[in-house]
Structure formats: structure tokens, C-alpha cells
Amino acid sequence: MLFFCRDYVSEDLRKAASQEAVGIAILVVVLAVSPIIIWLVRNAVATIQLYAANLAMKAKELKKEKKKSDSLLLQMLPPSVATQLKQTKQVPAEFYSSVTVYFSDIVGFTEIAAISTPLE
Numbered sequence: 001m002l003f004f005c006r007d008y009v010s011e012d013l014r015k016a017a018s019q020e021a022v023g024i025a026i027l028v029v030v031l032a033v034s035p036i037i038i039w040l041v042r043n044a045v046a047t048i049q050l051y052a053a054n055l056a057m058k059a060k061e062l063k064k065e066k067k068k069s070d071s072l073l074l075q076m077l078p079p080s081v082a083t084q085l086k087q088t089k090q091v092p093a094e095f096y097s098s099v100t101v102y103f104s105d106i107v108g109f110t111e112i113a114a115i116s117t118p119l120e
Contacts, residue, residue, distance in 0.1 A: 073082045078099075082089045091103055106112075 070082075070086075073085070077085070081087075081091055093102060
């Protein structure tokens with residue numbers, strides 16, 4: 001019986017030693033890989049922050065250009081026409097005592113304009 005207990009204890013100690021070795025190996029791998037993961041995460045965060053700053057800057061530029069576009073549109077067209085054009089992209093023909101604005105699309109105009117002089 002004493003021999004059986006020794007064998008049992010010895011086997012348990014061998015198992016515990018092998019499990020300890022596996023645990024230590026896993027710990028070493030985690031400790032070796034974690035600085036790389038931290039570095040990658042920091043780089044990803046920095047890239048995302050740079051992208052977000054760039055996106056915010058582009059949004060401001062877009063807003064500024066939209067204001068310019070709206071201002072120019074309001075200078076060229078009556079406010080009611082400009083508003084309809086911005087909202088529906090279709091403007092019915094209207095008559096004003098001081099100006100008439102007609103929107104039209106001429107098929108092939110680009111090709112005709114390309115081969116014509118400005119006077120023509």
C-alpha cells in the first residue's frame with residue numbers, strides 16, 4: 001500500500017510539474033507578445049485619431065464651400081428658385097418682371113460646344 005501511495009504521489013508531482021511548465025511557457029509567451037500588441041494598439045489609436053482630425057478638417061472645408069455655393073446661387077437666382085433648386089433639383093419655369101430663368105438640357109451640347117467657337 002505504501003508503494004502504491006508513492007507511485008500515486010510521484011505521478012501527481014510529475015503532472016503538476018508538467019502543468020507548471022506549460023503555465024510558465026504560456027506566461028512567457030504572453031509577456032513576450034503583450035508589448036507588441038500594446039504597440040500595435042497605440043499605432044492604431046494614433047492612426048484613428050489622425051483620420052478623425054483629418055475628417056473634421058474636411059467637414060469644415062466642405063461646410064465653408066457649401067456656404068460659398070449657396071451664396072453664389074442666391075446671387076445668381078431669385079431666392080425662391082434657389083430654394084427649389086436645392087430641395088427638389090427641379091424648377092418649374094417662372095416669369096419675373098426683371099428676369100426670366102429657363103433651365104434646359106440640350107442633348108449633345110457638350111460635343112457641339114467643343115467644336116464651336118465662343119462667338120458661335
